[in-house]
Amino acid sequence: MTASTPVLTIDGPSGSGKGTISRIVAQRLGWHYLDSGALYRAVGIAAGWSDIDLSDASALVRCTFDTVVRFRDDAGGEPRVIVNDVDATDELRTETAGAAASAIAAIPEVRAALKDRQRAFRQLPGLVADGRDMGTVIFPDAAHKVFLTASAEERAERRYKQLKDKGVSVTMDGLLREILARDARDASRTVAPLRPADDAVHIDTTGLPIEVVVARVLDIVVGPAP
Ligand SMILES: Nc1ncnc2c1ncn2[C@@H]1O[C@H](COP(=O)(O)OP(=O)(O)O)[C@@H](O)[C@H]1O
Numbered sequence: 001m002t003a004s005t006p007v008l009t010i011d012g013p014s015g016s017g018k019g020t021i022s023r024i025v026a027q028r029l030g031w032h033y034l035d036s037g038a039l040y041r042a043v044g045i046a047a048g049w050s051d052i053d054l055s056d057a058s059a060l061v062r063c064t065f066d067t068v069v070r071f072r073d074d075a076g077g078e079p080r081v082i083v084n085d086v087d088a089t090d091e092l093r094t095e096t097a098g099a100a101a102s103a104i105a106a107i108p109e110v111r112a113a114l115k116d117r118q119r120a121f122r123q124l125p126g127l128v129a130d131g132r133d134m135g136t137v138i139f140p141d142a143a144h145k146v147f148l149t150a151s152a153e154e155r156a157e158r159r160y161k162q163l164k165d166k167g168v169s170v171t172m173d174g175l176l177r178e179i180l181a182r183d184a185r186d187a188s189r190t191v192a193p194l195r196p197a198d199d200a201v202h203i204d205t206t207g208l209p210i211e212v213v214v215a216r217v218l219d220i221v222v223g224p225a226p
């Protein structure tokens with residue numbers, strides 16, 4: 001990692017479009033991509049595989065050190081995520097994994113254990129980093145910072161469509177409740193809470209098509225398209 005390697009941080013709540021926008025922008029810029037939420041999700045599901053209780057902080061910290069996460073490109077699709085040699089991509093995207101990740105992410109030692117692993121993604125020619133504390137804690141010196149939001153209703157609707165397309169059976173009411181609960185937990189924890197960096201550009205994506213958000217973010221990094 002070098003401090004001179006450019007970083008674009010994209011933080012925001014669940015369903016604001018961080019992953020989608022980050023992946024497209026990283027591809028257009030030819031930069032690396034860090035999905036930091038996948039690391040927390042991976043520890044959450046690895047803890048589940050080992051029957052570790054989500055209230056057992058010391059076992060969760062050991063599990064964080066023991067969990068090996070690898071990202072494998074999938075020819076333009078969503079990268080596959082390999083957890084301890086198992087392709088866990090589909091299990092990682094479930095709301096159960098998201099809730100487990102949010103719970104373990106409130107443990108300061110778990111966050112500390114993942115810090116260097118996240119910073120190691122900072123490699124030339126540049127990095128797009130997506131999460132909750134990318135601009136505030138992991139890459140506070142990033143040259144470009146974005147904070148994405150959207151109304152909770154629209155975020156729940158996006159997640160509903162996304163999960164329905166994958167054949168997962170969910171209800172809008174249940175998803176909205178889960179999103180609001182996760183927002184509250186991520187924003188209220190004492191360590192690295194979900195909040196915009198002071199120097200982040202806010203983009204409210206409610207009603208904005210993906211391509212418009214991508215263009216605004218690219219504009220922040222490289223200036224307006226000719
Ligand atoms: N601006 C947008 N308008 C409509 N749908 C969007 C927009 N941004 C993202 N989506 C869709 O919403 C879903 C959740 O997006 P995702 O990138 O996974 O959000 P996050 O990483 O913030 O949780 C995906 O199905 C994605 O295609």
Ligand SMILES: Nc1ccn([C@H]2C[C@H](O)[C@@H](COP(=O)(O)OP(=O)(O)O)O2)c(=O)n1
Nearest residue numbers: 013014015036037040101102105131132133
């Ligand atoms: N940098 C990060 C990334 C994720 N987390 C925690 C908090 C989130 O609710 C969970 C899951 O994050 P993830 O970005 O994968 O979830 P969404 O795609 O936004 O629904 O992990 C975190 O605390 N810090």
